[in-house]
Amino acid sequence: MLSELADTLPDTVGEAADTGEISAVIDAFLRTLPPFEAWVFMRRYFYADSVSAIAEQSGMSYRKITSMLYRMRKKLRARLEREGVVL
Secondary structure (H helix, E strand, O other): OOOOOOOOOOOOOOHHHOOOHHHHHHHHHHHHOHHHHHHHHHHHHHHOOOOHHHHHHOOOOOHHHHHHHHHHHHHHHHHHHHHOOOO
């Protein structure tokens, strides 16, 4: 799960920005997502649910969930870069 975020988040928080700044950007990013996408993101990256479990709970296919997560990671990376977080 963390390897999925490796290209999105800084290698070490101390080098990029303080934890509070990154948290604030992620929080703002989540508020821009439709509720279902925010739920998927939270289930995967905050609650560490497997993609299979998320797919089963949502009634969507595994492939659809993985695609959705990929697109959200790309959007988050762009948002972090826009906010000046060095990746």
